[in-house]
Amino acid sequence: MNGLLLVARREVSTQVRTRAFVIGLLVTALLVGAVSFLPKIMGGGDSYKLGLVNSQQLPLHAAAPDIEFEWRKFADEAAAKRAVLAGDVDAVLVDNARVLTDGEINTELGVLLQSVNREFKLGAAGVAIPPLEMQSVGADARYQEARQGIATVLVLLLFMLLMGQIVMVAMGVVEEKGSRIVEILLAAVRPWQLLGGKILGLGVVGLINLGTILVIGLAASSVSGLAADFPPGMVGLVVAVLVWFVLGYAFFATLSAAFASLVSRQEEVNTVLTPLTMMIMVTYFVSFYVTNEPTGTLATVLSYVPPFSSMVMPVRMAATEVPMWQVGLSMLAMALAVVVVLKIGSTVYERAVLRTGARLKFGEVLRSR
Amino acid sequence: MLEISELRKRFAGGPGAPGGKVALDGISFTVRPGEMFGFVGANGAGKTTTMRIVMGVLQADSGSVSWQGRPLGYDDRQRFGYMPEERGLYQKMRVAEQIEYFGRLHGLSAPAAKKATDDLLERLGLTERRGDAVQALSLGNQQRVQLAVALVHDPEVLILDEPFSGLDPIAVDALATALQERCRGGVPVIFSSHQLELVERLCDSVGIVSAGRMVASGTVADLRAAESGTLRVVVRDPAPGWADGLPGTVSVSGSRQVLLTDEGDDQEILRRAMKAGHVEHFGVEQPTLTEIFKEAVA
Ligand SMILES: Nc1ncnc2c1ncn2[C@@H]1O[C@H](COP(=O)(O)OP(=O)(O)OP(=O)(O)O)[C@@H](O)[C@H]1O
Numbered sequence A: 001m002n003g004l005l006l007v008a009r010r011e012v013s014t015q016v017r018t019r020a021f022v023i024g025l026l027v028t029a030l031l032v033g034a035v036s037f038l039p040k041i042m043g044g045g046d047s048y049k050l051g052l053v054n055s056q057q058l059p060l061h062a063a064a065p066d067i068e069f070e071w072r073k074f075a076d077e078a079a080a081k082r083a084v085l086a087g088d089v090d091a092v093l094v095d096n097a098r099v100l101t102d103g104e105i106n107t108e109l110g111v112l113l114q115s116v117n118r119e120f121k122l123g124a125a126g127v128a129i130p131p132l133e134m135q136s137v138g139a140d141a142r143y144q145e146a147r148q149g150i151a152t153v154l155v156l157l158l159f160m161l162l163m164g165q166i167v168m169v170a171m172g173v174v175e176e177k178g179s180r181i182v183e184i185l186l187a188a189v190r191p192w193q194l195l196g197g198k199i200l201g202l203g204v205v206g207l208i209n210l211g212t213i214l215v216i217g218l219a220a221s222s223v224s225g226l227a228a229d230f231p232p233g234m235v236g237l238v239v240a241v242l243v244w245f246v247l248g249y250a251f252f253a254t255l256s257a258a259f260a261s262l263v264s265r266q267e268e269v270n271t272v273l274t275p276l277t278m279m280i281m282v283t284y285f286v287s288f289y290v291t292n293e294p295t296g297t298l299a300t301v302l303s304y305v306p307p308f309s310s311m312v313m314p315v316r317m318a319a320t321e322v323p324m325w326q327v328g329l330s331m332l333a334m335a336l337a338v339v340v341v342l343k344i345g346s347t348v349y350e351r352a353v354l355r356t357g358a359r360l361k362f363g364e365v366l367r368s369r
Numbered sequence B: 001m002l003e004i005s006e007l008r009k010r011f012a013g014g015p016g017a018p019g020g021k022v023a024l025d026g027i028s029f030t031v032r033p034g035e036m037f038g039f040v041g042a043n044g045a046g047k048t049t050t051m052r053i054v055m056g057v058l059q060a061d062s063g064s065v066s067w068q069g070r071p072l073g074y075d076d077r078q079r080f081g082y083m084p085e086e087r088g089l090y091q092k093m094r095v096a097e098q099i100e101y102f103g104r105l106h107g108l109s110a111p112a113a114k115k116a117t118d119d120l121l122e123r124l125g126l127t128e129r130r131g132d133a134v135q136a137l138s139l140g141n142q143q144r145v146q147l148a149v150a151l152v153h154d155p156e157v158l159i160l161d162e163p164f165s166g167l168d169p170i171a172v173d174a175l176a177t178a179l180q181e182r183c184r185g186g187v188p189v190i191f192s193s194h195q196l197e198l199v200e201r202l203c204d205s206v207g208i209v210s211a212g213r214m215v216a217s218g219t220v221a222d223l224r225a226a227e228s229g230t231l232r233v234v235v236r237d238p239a240p241g242w243a244d245g246l247p248g249t250v251s252v253s254g255s256r257q258v259l260l261t262d263e264g265d266d267q268e269i270l271r272r273a274m275k276a277g278h279v280e281h282f283g284v285e286q287p288t289l290t291e292i293f294k295e296a297v298a
């Protein structure tokens, strides 16, 4: 165990000190922060500037909470007209009776002014009209858009991190095999410790990355006000995403190490990893498709099938409500798959990593001896 | 005591050798505590294969390795020091960090690893380079780091595959001294080398391996005793034809003639030589390890 932790620690401290890691982390942090502020900067909800001449402010904001209203008072109609023509205000209410605009009034604003004015005057006259009660007979669609957006971002995040860390694992394995360090390493630690330590260490690096992104993303969204649009249960979702990353990473990283142990030169890493990267790509595309149709049959079925489940299930969880038992079942299946892959992968790694030279074949190595 | 007995290893054959290639054909030898064992043999004789099997990075087809009377296990090997034939270090890792890391992997505590590293860097003349990445070092200096990695945990046994190749004469001496010190401390040391004079100078015993078998082993003195020495006679201005009928070969160098032979009656030869001219040299020459080696693997 000690050997495994030592190996893992070396991986973390080596990676974390590289310029690539530091710059990568800074860039993603900035990017995530910027994305969280984007909707606000792009204009987000509507807002109107209104003027008053000898009039009372109307309770427009109470009628339309999503819209911002800014009121200004003008001394006389002439000053108000100048402001309207200069574009300083969108409309001016004069004597509680007329509205001045530059050309046709914006439809939304017009309707709002008319209806609130009517209600206000009726209220003043003692006539109270109960507001219409709004009732949806379909699913709760309030967060539909937000959920889909979050799911899309998540799947992209998982995909990029998975790819990055898996290539790291492969390059590390080949570095040790090609340079023959593995021979002195294996005189000191067992193969499973070396393999496990590398996977663990680079996994921690991946989690540092993912954690930073999620924390910055959540913090920046709550500062920017974007978080107000988030569906409830975001913290639970973040935790689930971390767990799914760990499972998916364990699955693919073990295979990556096993495939990489078949070759002895860095130039061969790309080729030998092709089947694996294809598999991750397919998983990604499927999950991406699922973000558009999170309740479809494909989504439901694949959210149980490892390794697709490692990305499809978090997407489903973000996009719709998924019962706990389904999540649990899917995690169990994935965990079992990880165990199987660990067994096969470590066998191949152990047998191949000392056989330097020409590229070996996965199946042959597995069957040998 | 490290006992290697009856190791056999066959490598799977490629297209050229369908039957496979026998690398080890029943190698056996023992190394006692405090003994420096020189492992010599032609290229491809099986030295590296033997050492890799001892270190557990290669599995033998049959045979056994035992340490202190018990089969050699993983935990024992963790206390061994190993320098493989193909050197390997993390090229981008710093020198001191790397040596410390391997010390830790071999079971040292962090402070102990640090102290051992500092000591070794000092001894190997690498203190100034401690913060450099390994790839910035010359090949010889990288080899010193490799050696430090093998020595850092104060190993119980040392297995070094061609540790002297690529070192300058100063470094050779430093390494020789370091090995002799460990040896005096009771550590069995096995090293392979093609520099036979060095082996002859350093080793208590020598094993000569040829085609996967141990063809001769023992102390250098024992091996010499097994060979009859060569009689060498130098005569100045001898009468022509003085050596006719004597065994051996005669060579002429200026006014001197040299007779070399390993048979015949030496007293008779001496009488003939004294009669023929002025005898400048008469003596039996001990064979060098090189000669013993050539004889053994022929
Ligand atoms: N991985 C391998 N696959 C196939 N044959 C091998 C392998 N390793 C060694 N051999 C063969 O085993 C034999 C012994 O090789 P070994 O490396 O042990 O020799 P050596 O005594 O160390 O030689 P050298 O002095 O050149 O280092 C050689 O014939 C070699 O070709």
Ligand SMILES: [Mg+2]
Residues within 6 Å of the ligand: B047, B048, B049, B085, B161
């Ligand atoms: Mg060799």
